[in-house]
Structure formats: structure tokens, C-alpha cells
Amino acid sequence: MFITRILHNDRGGQIMLAVLAVVLVLVPVLNLLVPEGNFLHMPTYLVTLLGKYLTYALLAIAVDLVWGYLGILSLGHGAFFALGGYAMGMYLMRQIGDRGVYGNPNLPDFMVFLNWKEMPWFWQGFDMFWFAMLMVLLVPGVLAFVFGWLAFRSRVTGVYLSIITQALTYALLLAFFRNEMGFGGNNGLTDFKDILGFSLQSDNTRMTLFVLSGLALAGGYLLCRFIINSKLGRIVVAIRDAESRTRFVGYRVEHYKVWVFMVSAMLAGVAGALYVPQVGIINPGEFSPLNSIEIVIWVAIGGRATLYGAVIGAILVNYAKTVFTGLMPESWIFMLGALFVLVTLYLPQGLAGLVQNLKDSRWFHKRVQA
Amino acid sequence: MSEGAHLRHTEAGQPDASHTAILYLEDLNVSFDGFKAINNLTLYIDKGELRCIIGPNGAGKTTMMDIITGKTRPDSGQAWFGQTVDLLKLSEPEIANAGIGRKFQKPTVFESHSVAENLELAMHGNKSVWYSLRARLSGEQQALIDETLQTIGLTDHYHQAAGALSHGQKQWLEIGMLLVQKPYLLLVDEPVAGMTHQEMERTAELLTSLAGKHSVVVVEHDMDFVRSIAHQVTVLHQGSVLAEGTMDEVQNDQRVIEVYLGE
Ligand SMILES: Nc1ncnc2c1ncn2[C@@H]1O[C@H](COP(=O)(O)OP(=O)(O)OP(=O)(O)O)[C@@H](O)[C@H]1O
Ligand SMILES: [Mg+2]
Numbered sequence: 001m002f003i004t005r006i007l008h009n010d011r012g013g014q015i016m017l018a019v020l021a022v023v024l025v026l027v028p029v030l031n032l033l034v035p036e037g038n039f040l041h042m043p044t045y046l047v048t049l050l051g052k053y054l055t056y057a058l059l060a061i062a063v064d065l066v067w068g069y070l071g072i073l074s075l076g077h078g079a080f081f082a083l084g085g086y087a088m089g090m091y092l093m094r095q096i097g098d099r100g101v102y103g104n105p106n107l108p109d110f111m112v113f114l115n116w117k118e119m120p121w122f123w124q125g126f127d128m129f130w131f132a133m134l135m136v137l138l139v140p141g142v143l144a145f146v147f148g149w150l151a152f153r154s155r156v157t158g159v160y161l162s163i164i165t166q167a168l169t170y171a172l173l174l175a176f177f178r179n180e181m182g183f184g185g186n187n188g189l190t191d192f193k194d195i196l197g198f199s200l201q202s203d204n205t206r207m208t209l210f211v212l213s214g215l216a217l218a219g220g221y222l223l224c225r226f227i228i229n230s231k232l233g234r235i236v237v238a239i240r241d242a243e244s245r246t247r248f249v250g251y252r253v254e255h256y257k258v259w260v261f262m263v264s265a266m267l268a269g270v271a272g273a274l275y276v277p278q279v280g281i282i283n284p285g286e287f288s289p290l291n292s293i294e295i296v297i298w299v300a301i302g303g304r305a306t307l308y309g310a311v312i313g314a315i316l317v318n319y320a321k322t323v324f325t326g327l328m329p330e331s332w333i334f335m336l337g338a339l340f341v342l343v344t345l346y347l348p349q350g351l352a353g354l355v356q357n358l359k360d361s362r363w364f365h366k367r368v369q370a
Numbered sequence: 371m372s373e374g375a376h377l378r379h380t381e382a383g384q385p386d387a388s389h390t391a392i393l394y395l396e397d398l399n400v401s402f403d404g405f406k407a408i409n410n411l412t413l414y415i416d417k418g419e420l421r422c423i424i425g426p427n428g429a430g431k432t433t434m435m436d437i438i439t440g441k442t443r444p445d446s447g448q449a450w451f452g453q454t455v456d457l458l459k460l461s462e463p464e465i466a467n468a469g470i471g472r473k474f475q476k477p478t479v480f481e482s483h484s485v486a487e488n489l490e491l492a493m494h495g496n497k498s499v500w501y502s503l504r505a506r507l508s509g510e511q512q513a514l515i516d517e518t519l520q521t522i523g524l525t526d527h528y529h530q531a532a533g534a535l536s537h538g539q540k541q542w543l544e545i546g547m548l549l550v551q552k553p554y555l556l557l558v559d560e561p562v563a564g565m566t567h568q569e570m571e572r573t574a575e576l577l578t579s580l581a582g583k584h585s586v587v588v589v590e591h592d593m594d595f596v597r598s599i600a601h602q603v604t605v606l607h608q609g610s611v612l613a614e615g616t617m618d619e620v621q622n623d624q625r626v627i628e629v630y631l632g633e
Contacts, residue, residue, distance in 0.1 A: 227503070230502065230503050230504070230505070231490070231491075231502045231503075231505040231506075232499065232502035232503045232505075234483060234487055234490070234491060235491060235502055237480075237482060237483065238480045238483065238491055241480055241481055241482055241483075242478055242479075242480055242481075244441070244462070245474075245478045245479075245480070246480075246491075247461070247462035247463050247466070248439060248441075248462055248463075248466055248472055248474075249466055249491060249492045249547065249551060250463045250466035250467045250494075250497045250551070251463055251497050252461070252463045252497070252498075253463070255498070255499050256499055259499045
């Protein structure tokens with residue numbers, strides 16, 4: 001079958017997706033079917049927390065696709081995530097209707113507050129779910145296309161490229177902070193009520209969003225794996241390893257880079273769109289350059305160019321973040337930095353590489369004894 | 371800059387070599403920080419010809435290939451492939467797709483790919499993104515890979531990572547990549563460096579068999595090797611042509627002797 005063919009030779013992916021499938025069945029059972037008060041009951045806030053991790057994992061896969069396989073260290077993927085999130089946030093704002101503080105049926109609260117009389121043109125259409133979903137893909141995709149076309153065609157690579165991706169997300173951060181931009185400024189978009197008519201507070205909606213996040217992660221994983229397994233994937237790795245040689249056998253390297261960068265940006269956008277209804281807010285902080293660096297650290301810790309490593313890294317690091325920011329909020333950033341240094345020094349292939357090494361050495365021992 | 375403007379030229383088909391020459395280099399000049407690496411270089415290569423280019427280190431042989439393949443842009447001069455393809459207006463992939471293949475002085479293969487995958491990647495055919503996403507090896511392409519592996523003696527290394535090959539094997543693999551690319555013009559920079567005597571003989575055989583159907587330009591320092599394959603030899607010195615002729619003519623040329631002995 002199609003899926004088995006994609007996962008052929010991908011042990012890590014098979015295990016990861018199997019675990020994901022179990023989680024996607026188990027969590028609804030524990031949350032919705034096991035009655036509250038039973039010690040097996042899973043509270044809804046935990047479901048939502050897990051859902052948030054899953055969207056981070058999808059984001060990490062997107063970064064691994066461009067960094068691990070194409071060799072482009074993007075330090076700006078948080079921007080694509082945030083743009084997807086804003087597109088979803090705009091739809092959710094329109095869903096509020098006249099239930100805002102000011103009760104204006106036509107304008108979101110922050111626009112009323114700014115004394116705006118009508119909706120800016122770029123808010124048009126976001127009352128329609130399908131249009132907003134289209135924008136979740138298109139806005140990050142088009143930005144990635146324009147950025148990639150300019151950067152890759154002038155053959156900017158390496159550190160310089162990483163720096164301009166940081167500049168990109170920083171520029172967006174500053175822009176979205178401004179009230180005049182029309183995206184809620186500093187406060188961003190929040191106070192969402194419902195999605196497609198379903199209350200965002202209800203357990204069922206939250207569960208649906210959680211399951212959708214898991215399905216999106218699985219879908220994103222299979223898509224990336226399909227790309228990597230194809231001849232296009234081999235060309236992409238060739239570009240990573242010997243870019244100029246790839247040109248001399250006739251591949252237009254820029255086209256490949258732009259294409260993969262766009263796919264990756266759109267995946268990040270989808271992740272952002274699933275993230276926002278679960279956390280209930282999107283603000284310019286999501287564009288923070290630090291966020292983009294964190295994503296890269298998840299991937300490095302999980303092990304790059306494996307895809308499943310990115311998933312493991314994103315979930316473990318964010319779990320640790322949840323635990324430690326609860327205990328010692330100030331220390332987290334230092335811990336993350338230390339973790340990154342340790343992994344770079346002692347586990348250059350990340351956790352996925354560690355597992356691989358253990359397996360290899362076990363196999364080796366067996367062979368020696370035999 | 372030429373990237374966008376010349377996309378139309380890409381699938382150039384057969385170069386128009388209705389005249390006898392397939393490659394025209396005229397009055398080329400290149401300087402690196404004031405140092406003239408190529409100096410009024412004029413050179414013609416005929417259809418089906420096997421040409422050897424010799425010259426001391428730093429004569430500009432590799433730089434000449436860089437110009438032909440679009441890696442280096444000359445300060446002035448002309449470079450045409452057949453009657454219609456202006457090489458100076460095309461990007462590297464466009465030149466490759468127009469039918470010029472190159473083997474590099476320092477063997478460069480795709481190290482993390484298997485030997486067979488290296489050939490798959492180099493193979494002639496549609497090189498666009500969307501096509502690559504769905505591309506599968508046809509029976510014909512598989513046969514070409516098998517046949518080429520036979521030719522370059524790497525059949526037993528089918529699944530081996532190219533990075534694990536020896537220096538000589540990488541040379542062979544790169545020659546194989548050149549073969550599956552099916553170019554009209556092959557530029558071969560120092561093919562026998564690091565090869566045993568036997569391997570050198572096989573390379574000589576291979577290159578001579580290619581001439582006729584293809585035009586082949588070989589840069590080589592090994593004089594015995596050059597003697598064994600060459601019909602026409604061009605001597606480059608300080609970025610321009612010093613002498614041209616058969617091996618015997620060239621070796622007896624007073625200026626050539628001075629250049630080589632004067633080193
Ligand atoms: N990109 C570059 N920047 C600066 N100088 C260069 C560059 N490429 C080549 N050169 C110089 O141009 C001259 C010609 O170099 P080239 O590599 O073409 O020589 P060659 O004939 O191939 O020599 P060899 O036999 O050693 O391979 C050399 O002096 C080299 O140092
Ligand atoms: Mg050279």
C-alpha cells in the first residue's frame with residue numbers, strides 16, 4: 001500500500017507513527033469516556049497541552065526538511081508558523097461577531113478601540129473558514145517563495161542566509177507590534193469564542209483540535225517522507241552535499257530550494273493554524289527570533305535529517321520546558337542553551353543518532369559473540 | 371542574472387554543429403585580482419574530435435573549463451557551443467542540459483548517495499522539480515545504469531556509498547556520471563590522476579571509443595597517457611595557446627620545450 005511503501009526502511013517513522021496512533025485513540029478515551037474523578041481520567045487542559053506539542057512537532061518536521069535534508073539552516077521558521085497562526089486568528093476574531101466587549105458586529109474590538117470605521121482590505125474574506133484556511137497555506141507559501149527566490153537566486157548560503165532569515169522574522173515582529181498594521185498590535189488576537197460554530201471551551205472541540213493536530217503531524221510526516229524518498233529527495237540531499245556539482249549535472253538548484261522551502265513554510269503555517277485555537281491567542285511574540293532558534297534546537301536535540309528525530313526533540317524539549325518553567329521560570333533559557341551545547345558536543349546526531357548507535361553496537365556485539 | 375532571462379534555451383536539443391566546429395572560444399580574457407589567468411585565448415574544437423590539452427600548472431586549463439561550463443564569467447571574449455548556443459548567457463544547469471558534461475579535476479561525487487544513485491542523478495532527461503517528484507527509473511534507464519557500472523567496473527559497488535570509494539574509483543564514478551549524462555561535448559579534467567597503470571589503459575580505451583560520436587576535451591599532465599590517446603594536442607601557457615599539433619610536433623616545438631624545461 002501507499003503508506004507502507006513510504007515507510008519502507010523507516011523504522012523510526014514506523015514506531016513514531018504507531019505511538020502517535022495509540023495516543024490519538026487513548027487520549028480521547030481517557031478524557032471523554034473515563035469519568036471525571038476516576039484516577040485514569042485525563043483532564044482537558046492536558047489534552048490541549050499535548051495538542052500544542054503536536055503542532056510544535058509538525059513545525060519541527062518542517063524545519064528538519066529544509067535544514068536536515070536541504071542544508072538550509074533557517075532561523076526564521078517561527079515567522080511562517082506565526083503567519084499561519086495569524087490567518088487562523090483572523091478567522092477566529094471574525095467568529096466572535098457581536099460578542100466582543102464593544103458589541104460591534106462588524107469590527108473586532110481592537111479596531112473599535114483604534115477608532116477605525118471599517119475593516120481594512122486585508123481582513124476581507126476571513127469570515128469564511130475556507131478562505132482563512134487557504135491563507136494559512138498561501139501567506140507563508142508566498143512569503144517563502146518571494147524570500148527564497150531573492151535569496152537563493154543571488155546564491156546567498158550558509159551563515160548569511162541564516163542571518164537574513166533571522167532578520168525576516170525580526171522585521172515581522174516589529175511590524176506586527178505596530179497597531180497601525182491592523183493585527184491587534186502588542187496584544188495580538190485573542191478572546192476567541194468558537195470555531196465553525198463550536199465553542200472553543202468545550203471538551204469536544206478541544207479533543208477534535210487535538211486529534212486534528214495529530215493527523216496533521218502524521219500527514220506532514222508522510223508528505224515529507226514521500227518527498228525525501230523520491231528522486232527529488234535525492235536531488236535535495238545532493239544539493240546539501242555538493243551544491244555546485246548538482247548544477248553541473250543540470251539541476252536548477254534555485255528551483256529546488258525554493259520549492260522545498262515553500263513546502264516547509266506551508267507545513268509551518270498549518271502547525272501555527274492548529275496551535276492558535278488551542279492556546280487561544282496569537283501575538284507578535286511568536287515572531288521573536290528566539291522562537292525560531294528554539295525550533296532549530298529541538299531538531300538538533302532530536303537528531304536532524306531523520307524527521308522522526310525532530311518529532312521526538314520537539315516533544316521532549318517542550319515537555320521539559322513546561323516542567324522547568326513551572327519550577328524555575330528564569331532558568332529555562334540557560335538550560336536550553338546548555339542542553340544544546342551538550343548535544344552538539346556529545347550527540348552530533350541527536351537522540352535519533354544515539355538510538356542508532358546503541359542498536360549498531362548491540363548488533364556488533366552479537367556478531368562478535370557468534 | 372542570466373538565470374531567468376534564458377530559461378527558454380534550456381532544452382536546447384542537438385547543438386547546431388552544421389559547421390565542423392562544435393566549440394568556439396574566441397579572444398577570452400579572465401583575470402583574478404589583476405592576475406591574467408586567461409589571456410586572449412582562442413580555441414576551436416571540432417565535432418567528434420578528441421583533443422588533449424596540456425600545459426604547466428597554472429596555465430589556465432581548469433579556468434578554461436570553468437568558462438565553458440558557466441562557473442566563471444570571462445571579462446571579454448566569446449564562447450559558443452555550435453552555431454546557436456551562446457555559452458556566456460547560460461547558467462551552469464542550462465549549459466549542462468545543452469549537452470556539455472564535465473569531470474572535475476578533484477573528483478566530486480555525491481558522497482552520501484550510493485554509486486547507482488550517483489548515476490541516476492547524473493542521467494540525462496527531464497530535470498525539473500515536479501518531474502523529479504514523480505520520477506521512477508524506467509527499464510531503459512536501469513539498463514543504462516547497469517551497463518555503465520559494467521563499463522566503469524563498479525558493478526559490485528552498486529549500493530555502496532560513493533564517499534566510501536577509493537580515489538581511483540571516484541574518478542571512475544565521475545566518468546560514469548559523465549557517460550549517463552550523454553553529452554555532445556565532454557570536458558575531462560585530469561582523468562587518470564590516482565589511477566594504476568592498468569586503469570589508465572582502460573580510461574584511454576574508453577575515451578578513444580567515445581570520440582567520433584562525441585567531442586572530447588581531455589586535460590592531462592601524464593604525457594604517456596596523452597601520447598596514447600591524442601590526435602591533436604594544444605599547449606596552454608599563461609592563459610593562451612602556445613602551440614597546437616600532433617604530439618610529436620608539439621614536443622619538438624622550441625617554445626614548448628622552453629616552457630616545460632624552464633620551470
Ligand atoms: N577563483 C580563482 N581566484 C583566483 N585565482 C584563481 C582562481 N581560479 C584559478 N586561479 C588562478 O588562475 C591560474 C590558472 O589556474 P587553473 O586552475 O586554470 O590552472 P591549471 O592549468 O588547471 O593548473 P593545474 O594543472 O595545476 O590544474 C592559477 O594561477 C590559479 O591560481
Ligand atoms: Mg587544473
